[in-house]
Amino acid sequence: MRIAVIGVGAVGGVLAGLLHRAGHEVSAVVRGETAERIAADGLRVDLPDGAVEARLPVLSSVPPEAELVLLGVRSYSVRAALHEHAAGIGERPVLLLQNGLDAPETAAEVLRRPDGAGLHGGIVLFPATRTAPGRVRLTAYGPARVGPVDPGRRVESERIAAVLGDAVPARATGDLRGALWSKLLVNHVNALPAVTGLSVQQVCRHPLLGPLLARALEDAVTVGDALRVRFAGVGVLEPAHVVLIRRGRALDVVRGRLARAFGTRPNPASTLQSIRRGEPTEIEHLDGAVVRAARQAGLRAPVQEHMVGLVRRVERTGAFLPPRAVRDRMPTASGRGLG
Known part of the structure; x- marks a missing residue:
């Protein structure tokens, strides 16, 4: 062709x-x-x-x-x-x-x-x-x-x-809509590497950052469910993984499936790549997409809101944050059900 x-x-x-x-x-x-x-x-x-x-x-x-x-x-x-x-x-x-x-x-x-x-x-x-x-x-x-x-x-x-x-x-x-939403779940691996300078694999296995990524997945699935999204299988994440996230086992998905899906060579994810090159990031189309969808559903996605702000900060200053500082800056409550 x-x-x-x-x-x-x-x-x-x-x-x-x-x-x-x-x-x-x-x-x-x-x-x-x-x-x-x-x-x-x-x-x-x-x-x-x-x-x-x-x-x-x-x-x-x-x-x-x-x-x-x-x-x-x-x-x-x-x-x-x-x-x-x-x-x-x-x-x-x-x-x-x-x-x-x-x-x-x-x-x-x-x-x-x-x-x-x-x-x-x-x-x-x-x-x-x-x-x-x-x-x-x-x-x-x-x-x-x-x-x-x-x-x-x-x-x-x-x-x-x-x-x-x-x-x-x-x-x-x-089901293009369902596949795009499932990819959006996978793309939640972008924000924390961009904020900390760590690889996807390091973030998924980190004792402080892994649970933050799990919280973001939980809120994204809650928003998708409110909008009646049928999460489709995309290879990295399948509907069975979404079920685990709904059942409170998002951290198992992070430390298991996502930690392995990007291979053994440290992967920076695309948002960190953009920051290192001094280019604009796609964070408004990643975590920011969940923020906008949450508003459409009459909910909030506070973890994603904060992730967007932290990535913008790193874009502006060029200074990465240590994992503990990222954890301490995160909202203490999930956005589940907040109107």
């Missing part, structure tokens, strides 16, 4: 490189230093079991021959990227690879597809790091799910999942 990847960072870079290796015709729609590096030296993806060197066409817009567009930009850049490339995208199917909950609605609005035609959410759960422009490291293989914005178009999602499956384990889901 002829595939255009807009935004070749961590996730976009991994998929671009692995899809190229699988024999697809991949073009990189990028600019700036990343465009220069890929044009000169190619895209390199370091893998747990080797590396991929991909010589890709570097373009400033989606080529007319593209059959599928992968949007790999950060969540806060979705609207601008879609406006910039709307003409080139045209009516082609688009796979949205963003964190958070907002990308499908934004794409439907900007691309003027109110029925969601040709729009699909990609839920990817492999730990990837952009180490330099045009250089990406994958520390462990992980699953992907593809779901249509319009539930009636699952057949097209299945075709896209089959293509994505040439790069990573992938399958289609008919």
Whole structure:
């Protein structure tokens, strides 16, 4: 398949490189230093079991021959990227690879597809790091799910999942909303590494930080339940894990499933990566998404509210906080049931 990847960072870079290796015709729609590096030296993806060197066409817009567009930009850049490339995208199917909950609605609005035609959410759960422009490291293989914005178009999602499956384990889901919420649960591993400078694995196993992450998961599930979300399986977390969280065993999920899911090599998670590079973070689309959803449900999510504030503080000051200071600054009560 002829595939255009807009935004070749961590996730976009991994998929671009692995899809190229699988024999697809991949073009990189990028600019700036990343465009220069890929044009000169190619895209390199370091893998747990080797590396991929991909010589890709570097373009400033989606080529007319593209059959599928992968949007790999950060969540806060979705609207601008879609406006910039709307003409080139045209009516082609688009796979949205963003964190958070907002990308499908934004794409439907900007691309003027109110029925969601040709729009699909990609839920990817492999730990990837952009180490330099045009250089990406994958520390462990992980699953992907593809779901249509319009539930009636699952057949097209299945075709896209089959293509994505040439790069990573992938399958289609008919419940994009549930899958996005489950990924949002997984993405709760971002805030505490960003605040402390520790890896995901260290946070999950830490005696002070692990329980804070567990509290955040509990509140997120409470909000999702209030909105009648059906949490779908996404590989890292399955419905059975959500049941454990509801039953007060969130810490078991943190120290068991989440601590192991990101491999043995220390993983910083994407928010800490952004802070280290001096870039904006996606925290408003991660913990911030739960805060907004809680308001919609007539609840509060005080742990997530505080996490957003702490990440913003670190963004502003560049100074990490020790775990005890993070614990002492957290609200003492859960947001469960607060109106």
